[in-house]
Amino acid sequence: MKILVINCGSSSIKYRVFQTAEPGGLQSLAGGAVNGLGRPDAVLEHQSRERESRTALNRPDHRRALEAIMNVLTDHAHGGDLWDASEIGLVGHRAVHGGDRFAGAVFVDGDVIAGMQKCIPLAPVHNPANLEGIRQAMNMLPRAGHVAVFDTAFHQTLPQRAYMYGLPYDLYEKHGIRKYGFHGTSCGYVAVRAAEVAGRELSRSKSVIFHLGNGVTVAAVKNGRSVDTSLGLTPLEGAMMGTRCGDLDPGVVLYLLRELNLSREQVERMLNHDSGILGVSGRGNDMRRIIGLAHQGDHRCKLALEMYVYRLKKYMGAYAAAMGGIDLVAFAGGVGENSPLIRKMILDGMGFLGIDLDLARNEEAGAEDCILGSDVSRVDVVLVHTKEELMIAREALALAKRNPGRTGGDE
Ligand code: ADP
Secondary structure, eight states, X not given: OEEEEEEEOSSEEEEEEEEEETTTEEEEEEEEEEESTTSTTEEEEEEESSOEEEEEESSOOHHHHHHHHHHHHTOGGGTOSOSOGGGEEEEEEEESOOTTTOSSOEEOOHHHHHHHHHTGGGSTTHHHHHHXXXXXXXXXXXXXXXXXXXXXXXXXXXXXXXXXXXXXXXXXXXXXXXXXXSOHHHHHHHHHHHHHHHTOOGGGOEEEEEEESSSEEEEEEETTEEEEESOOSSTXXXXXXXXXXXXXXXXXXXXXXXXXXXXXXHHHHHHHHSOHHHHHHSSOSOHHHHHHHHHTTOHHXXXXXXXXXXXXXXXXXXXXXXXXXXXXXXXXXXXXHHOHHHHHHHXXXXXXXXOOBOHHHHHHOOSSOEEXXXXXXXXXXXXXXXXXXXXXXXXXXXXXXXXXXXXXXXX
16 A cells, blocks of 8 residues: 655645555655745655656645645656555645644544644644645545644653643633643654664663754653653744744743733744744854854854753753653754764763763764764663654554555555
C-alpha cells in the first residue's frame, strides 16, 4: 500500500509518499513541497529517486496546490512515482492542535473535524490550514483512509501538575487554558530513535529531547512518556526561538498594552514574529548567519546566542530535577542536527550531570544518526535526524492495522 503524508500550513504544503515494505517497514518514494501559497511566485519542488522538478504555480490555493502535487506524482511523461492516485490507500495529515481531545492518531470523520474546529482558538493560524488540507485531500482521494496525527498528542501524558498554569482553575475547566506542547510527532520519533541509537531501553530511560529548529521544544521523556515540555498553550512559551520570545513575565505584555499603547495585534506580532533570536540580534533568525556574525564580534548576535543557549541549559537542569536525573540527551531539528557549536555550548559545564561530549564525534557528525557522548559519559548524547513525515506515516499505518477495512488503494 502507498501512504501519502501531507503537512498543510498557511503558506506551504509539504508531502511525502511511502510504500509499505515487509516486515513492517516504510520506504520513501517521493516528496517535496509547495512554497508560497497564494503568491504569484509559488513553486512546487518535487524529488524522487529518479528525478527532481520545479513547477511554477500562480497564486495557488490549497486545492490547486494539492492538485499540482497529485499531477506531479502521476506524471507518466516524466517518470511518475504513482500510476494512479487510487494507489494511495492512506493519507496521514499533520494536525497541529488537538487540545485535550486527541491523545493519538484518529481516522478523520465529521466528529474529528468538529473537534479540530473547536481547537481553532488555540491555533488560529495552523488549524484552519490543516483543516483545509484535510477537506481538499478527502475530496481528491475519497477512497483512501484519512488519518489526523496531532502535534500535541505525544504530550497528553504530562501530569496535571506540569500542564496547569497558576491561574484561576475555571480558566482550565471552562476554556481549556493549560500547557499542551507541540512538536510531539518529532519528539516521539526522536525519543524512540535516540534510545535505539544509544542501545537503551526506552521504557527505562530519562531523556531530554532538544528539538531545535526555528521553533524550539525541549521535552522531558521518562520511560517513553512525555512528562514535561517547554511549549505551552501556544508555541510562545519556553525556550527562546527564531522569532518567538519564549518565557516572559506576563507583566511585560500588560506593560506593552498599558504604557506603550500597543494594540493586541501589535503585541501578538511582536511576540511571534519580531522577537527571539531575530529581535535580540536585529540580524534575522538564520542561525548560521547569527553564528557567523557573532564570530566577527557582533555584540547583539553574540548576546542572542548566549541567551538562547543559557535558557536551554536551564531546561536541562529543570528536567533533570523533574525526572530525578537524565540518562539520555538527544539533539534534532535544523540547529540541533547541523550545529556542533550550539550542541557544544549547551553541554559545556554539564559534567555535574554526568554529561561528557566527545568533541571529535560532535564535529564529525553528519548525515547519520550517531552517538556524540564520550565513552566515559554516564549520559548518552545522541544526534537524531528527525523524520516527522515518516512518523506520521507510521502512526497512520499502525491505526489502519488496528482498524482493517478503513483504507483504500489498489495495491
Ligand atoms: P523549522 O522549525 O522551520 O522546521 P528547521 O528545523 O528547518 O526549522 O531549522 C531551521 C534552522 O536551522 C534555521 O535557523 C537555520 O539557520 C538552522 N540551521 C540549518 N543548518 C545550520 C547549521 N549548519 N548551523 C547552524 N544552524 C543551522
